Amino acid sequence: MAEYAHPHVLVSTEWLAGHLSDPAVRVLEVDWDPTSAYELGHVRGAALVDWKRDINDTVRRDILSREQFEGLMSRLGVTPDTTLVLYGDMRNWFAAFAFWTFEIYGHRDIRLLNGGRRKWFEEGRPVSEEAPSFTTTTYRASAEPNLALRQFLPGVRLILDRADHALVDVRSPAEFSGEISAPPEYQNEGAQRSGHIPGAANIPWAQAIQDDDTFRPVEELRELYASRGITPDRSVVTYCRIGERSSHTWFVLTHLLGYPHVANYDGSWSEWGNSVGVPVEKAGAEIRQAAPA
Secondary structure, eight states, X not given: OOOOSSGGGEEOHHHHHTTTTOTTEEEEEEESOGGGTGGGOEETTOEEEEIIIIIXXXXXXXXXXXXXXXXXXXXXXXXXXXXXXXXXXXXHHHHHHHHHHHHHTTOSOEEEETTHHHHHHHTTOOEESOOOOOOOOOOOOSSOOOGGGBOOHHHHHHHTTOTTEEEEEOSOHHHHHTSOSSOTTSOOOOOSSOSBOTTOEEOOGGGGBOTTSOBOOHXXXXXXXXXXXXXXXXXXXXXXXXXXXXXXXXXXIIIISOOSOEEEOTTHHHHHTTOTTOOOBOTTSOOOOOOOO
């Protein structure tokens, strides 16, 4: 069986269990809702990263700034040489978002726990309810932010109908078709229109993982995306509703399949579906293209 393009970015539960006391490794649980996850128990020694408070700017709609990233790493006792192992609630959605964000700011060694929180707990691995404390560091990002990993609304508009680019909508088929604007079990981000960006391929994020939340073998992943025209010779943009599910697919395409040009559009449908004049496609409806300005 072929290996993933960058196998070092995934660690098994067995590997992590053997490195819980390694001072060069910092384990981070990234949660959307810490009260229903981290506070009820977490990987022993794992620090909490609150997605809403720590990875996003709390005032404007944006990821944390470089200065905020450096402050977070300093508070967690991280240096540029620390190996970060990420996992979290919602089947690693927000851990993948943190991975993408930390890579934008140039941290060198970031890994994702294959199978995440669920697999760790189901295997009976060491857990704790105590929050660890660390000696504060003075972390400095070593490079300018890599904005090639991120896409914005104007950039998405420019690539519509371009054969050398591809859009992947990783939401559910009901969201893609416009039947619903958000999953009923999660908070609605308030999009005024439902549907999808014209030309996007609908490949729900969960098709990349197995029943135990580990990633599917590389041959199956290649077939999954290639069969829908998502090939490594194209520049790919992933999106969902708020950017977290699409960061999971970004991780698959970038690090497991080795696609050279993949960006996550984190504005996603909560931005596109609220924007005036952008084209929207919906099942059974005509694409309504905005008139040129």
